[in-house]
Amino acid sequence: MGREVVEKAADPFIAGIYAGKPEKLSIKSAFPRLYELEKDYGSLLVGALFAKSEKTDDNLPRSFTFRRGAQTLTAKLAENLGADVQTNSEVLRIGKRTDGKFTIKTSGGETVFDAVILASTAEVCAKVLEDADLSAKLREIYYPPVAMIFFGVKDENLAQKPDGFGFLIPSSENRKILGTLFNSAVFAKRAPDEFQLLTTFVGGARNAKLFDKSDEELFEIVFTELNEILGIKQKPDFQHIKRWQKAIPQYEIGYDKLETAIENFEQKTPGAFFCSNFYRGISVGDCVKNAYETAENVENFLKNSHPQINTDEHKFI
Numbered sequence: 001m002g003r004e005v006v007e008k009a010a011d012p013f014i015a016g017i018y019a020g021k022p023e024k025l026s027i028k029s030a031f032p033r034l035y036e037l038e039k040d041y042g043s044l045l046v047g048a049l050f051a052k053s054e055k056t057d058d059n060l061p062r063s064f065t066f067r068r069g070a071q072t073l074t075a076k077l078a079e080n081l082g083a084d085v086q087t088n089s090e091v092l093r094i095g096k097r098t099d100g101k102f103t104i105k106t107s108g109g110e111t112v113f114d115a116v117i118l119a120s121t122a123e124v125c126a127k128v129l130e131d132a133d134l135s136a137k138l139r140e141i142y143y144p145p146v147a148m149i150f151f152g153v154k155d156e157n158l159a160q161k162p163d164g165f166g167f168l169i170p171s172s173e174n175r176k177i178l179g180t181l182f183n184s185a186v187f188a189k190r191a192p193d194e195f196q197l198l199t200t201f202v203g204g205a206r207n208a209k210l211f212d213k214s215d216e217e218l219f220e221i222v223f224t225e226l227n228e229i230l231g232i233k234q235k236p237d238f239q240h241i242k243r244w245q246k247a248i249p250q251y252e253i254g255y256d257k258l259e260t261a262i263e264n265f266e267q268k269t270p271g272a273f274f275c276s277n278f279y280r281g282i283s284v285g286d287c288v289k290n291a292y293e294t295a296e297n298v299e300n301f302l303k304n305s306h307p308q309i310n311t312d313e314h315k316f317i
Contacts, residue, residue: 012168015178018282019146019204020250021171029259030251065187094118094128096269100305114306115271115298122249122278134265137258141278143246144204145211146178149222151198152191152238159231161185162196167229171206177225178204195237200226205250215241249278270305273297 006022014022018030027034066072078085086108093105094116102116118125126138155161165186168179183197184190191197200222203211213221219239226232262274275294277287 007172008170011172012170012179015171015204015206016168016201017248018250019144019178019201019206019248021205024205024250024252026251026253026255029255063186067189091120091124091128093130094272095130096272100271102271115273115301117273117275117294117298119275121246121276123246125274125276131265131269134261137261138278141258142205142250142252143248144208144250146204146244146247147202147211147218148242148244149200149202149218150238150240150242151200151222151226151232151236153196153198153232153236154234155194155196157233158196159233162198162230166199175225176207176210176221177202178206180226180229198226198230204247211243211245248282251282271301 010022014020014025014030018025025031086106090107091104092107093103095103095105097103097112102113104111104113104116118129121143122138122141123143126135129135129138162182162185164182166179166181169175169177178201180201181199183199184195202218202222210218210221218241223232223235259279262279266272266274273294275287275290280286280290
C-alpha cells in the first residue's frame with residue numbers, strides 16, 4: 001500500500017471506523033478481509049477486483065435503521081425474550097466451582113449458573129475474572145475517547161444540501177474533527193422537513209486531548225470546521241453532545257496474543273464464552289454474527305454437559 005493511499009484513504013478510513021491510527025493497528029486483526037486479500041492475491045487492489053467479481057446474493061441485507069432509533073431492537077428483544085432478565089445488577093466477580101458451574105457475585109447477592117457469557121468491555125471483564133494473566137492482557141486494550149456532536153441545521157443555512165453518507169478527514173489536513181455523518185441524507189425521518197441532522201466526531205486516538213474540552217468549546221470547534229467545509233451560514237437550531245470516555249477498542253499490533261489468551265481461557269474453562277466488540281470484530285454486523293455463534297455454542301455446551309437442562313428456560317443477568 002503506497003504512502004499516498006495510506007494518507008488519503010487508509011488514515012481517514014481507520015479514523016472513521018476505529019477512531020484510531022493506521023500505524024498502530026494490526027491489519028490481520030482489525031481488517032481480516034483485507035489481510036486475506038493481500039495474502040491471496042499479493043495486492044489489495046487486485047484482491048479487491050477479484051472479490052468484486054465474485055457472485056453476490058441479491059437478497060443480502062442492506063443498511064437499515066429504526067424510526068425510533070437503534071434502541072428499538074434491544075427494547076423489542078427484552079420484551080419478547082420470555083426469560084428472567086435482571087437489569088441494574090452489577091456483576092462483581094465470576095468464580096468457577098469444583099462442579100463446573102459458575103458463581104456470579106452481583107450487587108444483589110450470589111447466583112449459580114451453568115454457563116456465562118462475557119459481553120462487556122475489556123476493562124469490566126478484566127475486573128470480574130479470576131484469571132490474573134488474562135485480566136492483565138484485557139487491561140492493555142486501549143479505548144480512545146470520542147465525542148459525538150449533533151447539529152440540526154436548516155437547509156437554507158447550508159451552502160449545499162448534504163448528499164451521500166458523509167465525509168472522513170485525513171490527519172494530514174490538520175483539522176480538529178474526524179469526520180461527519182449526513183444522517184438525514186442516509187435515512188429518512190432523521191430530521192424534520194427542511195432540516196438536516198449532522199453527526200460529527202471529535203477526539204479519537206488522533207486528537208484525544210480535544211475530548212476534555214467543554215461542551216461549548218466543542219460546539220464552537222465543530223461549527224467552525226463545518227462552516228469551512230459545508231458552508232454553514234448560521235449557528236445550528238439544535239445541538240447536542242454525547243461523550244464516550246472509552247469508545248472503540250483498538251486492535252493494535254500484537255492483538256493476536258490476546259485472541260490466543262481468550263481462546264485458551266475458553267478451552268480450560270468450559271462454559272465460559274466471550275462475545276464483545278473487543279473480540280472478533282467491532283462493527284454491529286460482527287457483533288450480531290458473533291452473538292448468534294456464541295448462542296449456538298452455549299446451547300450445544302448445555303445440551304452436551306447438562307442434558308437434563310431445558311435450554312428454552314434461561315435466567316440472564
